[in-house]
Amino acid sequence: MTARWGGGISSLDQTSKRTYIDSVPPSPAPQPFAKRPGVALHHQIKEDLFHKLRSGEWPPGAEMPSEHILCTHYGVSRGTLRRALADLVSDGYVERHSGRGTFVCRPKLVSGVTSAYSRSSVVGPAVDPGGRVLLCRRVKADRHVAAMLQSRGAVWQLERVRFTDGQAIGLQTSFIPVVLCPDLAKQDLQSKHLVDLMRDIYGVHFGSAVEYLDPGIADSHVARHLGIRVNALVFRIERTAYTVDGRAAEYRNAVLRGDMYRYRIELR
Amino acid sequence: MTARWGGGISSLDQTSKRTYIDSVPPSPAPQPFAKRPGVALHHQIKEDLFHKLRSGEWPPGAEMPSEHILCTHYGVSRGTLRRALADLVSDGYVERHSGRGTFVCRPKLVSGVTSAYSRSSVVGPAVDPGGRVLLCRRVKADRHVAAMLQSRGAVWQLERVRFTDGQAIGLQTSFIPVVLCPDLAKQDLQSKHLVDLMRDIYGVHFGSAVEYLDPGIADSHVARHLGIRVNALVFRIERTAYTVDGRAAEYRNAVLRGDMYRYRIELR
DNA sequence: GAGTGGTCTAGACCACGTT
DNA sequence: ACGTGGTCTAGACCACTCA
Numbered sequence: 225m226t227a228r229w230g231g232g233i234s235s236l237d238q239t240s241k242r243t244y245i246d247s248v249p250p251s252p253a254p255q256p257f258a259k260r261p262g263v264a265l266h267h268q269i270k271e272d273l274f275h276k277l278r279s280g281e282w283p284p285g286a287e288m289p290s291e292h293i294l295c296t297h298y299g300v301s302r303g304t305l306r307r308a309l310a311d312l313v314s315d316g317y318v319e320r321h322s323g324r325g326t327f328v329c330r331p332k333l334v335s336g337v338t339s340a341y342s343r344s345s346v347v348g349p350a351v352d353p354g355g356r357v358l359l360c361r362r363v364k365a366d367r368h369v370a371a372m373l374q375s376r377g378a379v380w381q382l383e384r385v386r387f388t389d390g391q392a393i394g395l396q397t398s399f400i401p402v403v404l405c406p407d408l409a410k411q412d413l414q415s416k417h418l419v420d421l422m423r424d425i426y427g428v429h430f431g432s433a434v435e436y437l438d439p440g441i442a443d444s445h446v447a448r449h450l451g452i453r454v455n456a457l458v459f460r461i462e463r464t465a466y467t468v469d470g471r472a473a474e475y476r477n478a479v480l481r482g483d484m485y486r487y488r489i490e491l492r
Numbered sequence: 493m494t495a496r497w498g499g500g501i502s503s504l505d506q507t508s509k510r511t512y513i514d515s516v517p518p519s520p521a522p523q524p525f526a527k528r529p530g531v532a533l534h535h536q537i538k539e540d541l542f543h544k545l546r547s548g549e550w551p552p553g554a555e556m557p558s559e560h561i562l563c564t565h566y567g568v569s570r571g572t573l574r575r576a577l578a579d580l581v582s583d584g585y586v587e588r589h590s591g592r593g594t595f596v597c598r599p600k601l602v603s604g605v606t607s608a609y610s611r612s613s614v615v616g617p618a619v620d621p622g623g624r625v626l627l628c629r630r631v632k633a634d635r636h637v638a639a640m641l642q643s644r645g646a647v648w649q650l651e652r653v654r655f656t657d658g659q660a661i662g663l664q665t666s667f668i669p670v671v672l673c674p675d676l677a678k679q680d681l682q683s684k685h686l687v688d689l690m691r692d693i694y695g696v697h698f699g700s701a702v703e704y705l706d707p708g709i710a711d712s713h714v715a716r717h718l719g720i721r722v723n724a725l726v727f728r729i730e731r732t733a734y735t736v737d738g739r740a741a742e743y744r745n746a747v748l749r750g751d752m753y754r755y756r757i758e759l760r
Numbered sequence: 761g762a763g764t765g766g767t768c769t770a771g772a773c774c775a776c777g778t779t
Numbered sequence: 780a781c782g783t784g785g786t787c788t789a790g791a792c793c794a795c796t797c798a
Contacts, residue, residue, distance in 0.1 A: 264786065278736045284697065290764065301788045303571075306765085314582065322765045323795035344612040344757055347704070429552065436615070437755035439707035439725040457707040468546045487705035487755070489612055532767065558783065569769045574784085590784045591776035 257298055266307035269298050273308060277317055277328055284330040288318065291326075316492060342492060348485035349388040354415040356392075358449070359383035361409070362402060369399045372464050372475040378402040382413065385449050392450045393485070396461075396478035404428050404473055418474070419465075431468030435461055437487065446479050457482035525566055534575035537566050541576060545585055545596055552598040556586065559594075584760060610760060616753035617656040622683040626717070627651035629677070630670060637667045640732050640743040646670040650681065653717050660718045661753070664729075664746035672696050672741055686742070687733075699736035703729055705755065714747050725750035 257272060259265065273294075276282055289297070295305050309326065312318045320326045365379045373379065379399045386394040398418065400408065405426045412421070422428040440460035447454045458479045465474040525540060527533065541562075544550055557565070563573050577594065580586045588594045633647045641647065647667045654662040666686065668676065673694045680689070690696040708728035715722045726747045733742040 266786080278699075280697075292763085301790095303789090304787055307786090309765095320765065321796085323763080323797080325764060325796095342612055344610055429548075431546070431760070433759040435757040435759065437705070437757060439709075439727055439750040441707075441709070441725065457709065459707055482707040487757075489703040489705060489755075491701040491703065492699070534767080560782085569771095571770090572768060575767090577784095588784065589777085591778075591782080593777095593783060 265298075265300055266304050266311070269294075269300065269305060269308035270311050272298075273312060274317065277312075282328050284328050286328045288326040288328060342490050344487060344489040346485055347488045349393070351393065352387045352389070353417040353420070354413060355384040355386045357382070357384050357413050359397075360413065365399065369475055373399065373401055373472045375401055375403075375472070380405070380408045382408070382418075384413065388484075394478055394480045395446050395449050396476055398474050398476045400474050401472075422473070428473055429468045430465050430473060431470075433463055433465040435463040437461055439482075440479065442479070450479075450481060452481060452483075459485065459487075533566075533568055534572050534579070537562075537568065537573060537576035538579050540566075541580060542585065545580075550596050552596050554596050556594040556596060610758050612755060612757040614753055615756045617661070619661065620655045620657070621685040621688070622681060623652040623654045625650070625652050625681050627665075628681065633667065637743055641667060641669055641740045643669055643671075643740070648673070648676045650676070650686075652681065656752075662746055662748045663714050663717050664744055666742050666744045668742050669740075690741070696741055697736045698733050698741065699738075701731055701733040703731040705729055707750075708747065710747070718747075718749060720749060720751075727753065727755075 260268060273288075282288055288294075291302055291305055291309070294309075295302055298305060309318065309320065313320060317329055318326055319329055360380065360382045362378050363381045365373060365376060369379060370376045379401055381397065381399055383395070383397045385392050386396060400418075400422075402408075405411075405422060405428070411425060419430050422430070438460040440458045442450065442452055442454055442456045442458050444454050446452075446458065447456065452458075459482055461476075461478040461480060463474075463476045463478065464472055465476070467473050528536060541556075550556055556562075559570055559573055559577070562577075563570055566573060577586065577588065581588060585597055586594055587597055628648065628650045630646050631649045633641060633644060637647060638644045647669055649665065649667055651663070651665045653660050654664060668686075668690075670676075673679075673690060673696065679693060687698050690698070706728040708726045710718065710720055710722055710724045710726050712722055714720075714726065715724065720726075727750055729744075729746040729748060731742075731744045731746065732740055733744070735741050
């Protein structure tokens with residue numbers, strides 16, 4: 225049996241709920257739980273529980289008090305308490321198992337590079353829509369592109385230089401099934417985001433994408449168009465984007481200046 | 493006013509709920525909603541709503557029916573329906589605004605590199621705990637390290653080669669405040685994860701971390717220890733890890749073989 | 761069988777935004 | 780004033796786990 229709850233809750237419960245009356249505690253009783261008006265109860269309870277978690281009152285792995293006990297302690301209904309616990313679960317702080325109980329999560333931060341899921345974002349100046357079109361032609365999808373797009377038909381090959389405030393920062397080649405946008409070459413690829421264009425003209429709604437990131441260096445082609453020296457450090461980004469109903473709609477190989485962008489990853 | 497709901501729900505409602513009776517519809521009425529036993533109702537409702545979203549029945553930006561209407565349509569209580577909607581909200585598919593209504597989210601996938609938050613993970617063989625210690629000494633934190641650790645005291649400088657299955661794959665230098673682990677040099681840094689060690693010996697619980705990722709190339713030092721050629725492509729990873737109560741506990745500079753690992757990023 | 765969490769209901773009151 | 784979503788309650792039944 226893992227650590228149970230030491231105490232500090234049994235000080236207030238059972239009796240009347242929502243009693244703000246000030247019967248001065250005879251002993252230095254721990255501040256039990258004072259409801260603040262104007263803030264959702266479930267939120268206050270979540271904060272209080274979180275505080276107990278990170279103060280070490282309930283160490284990682286420990287079993288927490290049952291819903292029943294917590295309800296009487298906080299003087300709230302089960303629904304309200306469960307809302308607080310559900311939020312802690314979705315934040316990854318506690319685990320619940322039907323029939324067993326509620327447990328404090330052990331930190332999942334692995335020491336190595338392999339780590340738990342997380343949130344990530346690109347750090348750097350915003351990229352302008354559109355860009356200089358170097359190439360836009362119909363081609364037959366090669367083996368690799370066909371595999372990534374899950375289709376063997378004709379595709380548009382679209383190569384563009386991307387800018388931020390007039391400065392070239394990326395070079396990318398997209399492959400898009402022709403069936404999705406029959407006359408893509410006629411569209412305003414210079415000044416519009418591809419996602420906006422495909423949505424507004426062809427009704428293709430992007431919903432998700434998967435990117436793979438590798439370190440790379442600029443070859444002469446990349447260096448010339450981005451105005452950087454050959455062998456300068458870049459990110460190589462391989463990306464497949466999917467429509468909201470799960471069909472692959474764009475496969476893209478991109479290069480992004482390594483001196484102007486970095487990836488930020490938030491682990492938890 | 494954005495698009496309202498075309499129809500298809502008004503076919504069943506108001507009248508008795510949970511009526512499976514088969515009064516054969518005079519017109520080809522759309523299959524309304526058949527509950528499957530054994531699956532939580534709120535989950536079935538979420539699936540049904542999701543299906544309507546991605547089928548385009550409710551386009552992005554459209555206002556969805558009110559809770560009241562959906563309750564009568566599905567024949568469930570408000571709590572159950574709200575649970576389904578709450579799940580859709582946390583998945584990022586719908587937005588709710590008190591007093592206004594519930595709206596279908598517009599896809600947030602931006603065409604450019606700058607994109608919405610996402611989940612990410614490292615792809616590659618799992619890293620062994622510990623590693624070969626090249627250096628472990630007390631030093632005074634320099635300006636940069638002190639800033640990252642939010643403290644000016646003495647720190648441990650720990651440089652290790654990381655392995656996977658006997659093969660060197662990464663080189664990292666950690667800086668850890670001495671106050672957190674007075675005799676770190678005496679510990680088993682060869683075969684234990686730093687997080688495990690700091691938790692079990694010093695009671696330091698890691699809770700979160702922020703990493704910055706850059707493309708890089710191996711210098712002679714890195715190349716020698718990782719057994720790769722000079723100028724080989726690597727990831728450079730700058731990482732600050734925090735305890736559960738938010739104090740910086742480790743600042744790390746790491747290099748990871750670019751030919752064996754890549755970052756996978758899932759955008760939504 | 762007792763205790764746990766998971767689900768669901770049918771009410772209630774509230775703050776908010778629109779009309 | 781009305782309809783929206785946000786909050787909260789007090790019950791109920793269930794599946795699951797463990798002693």
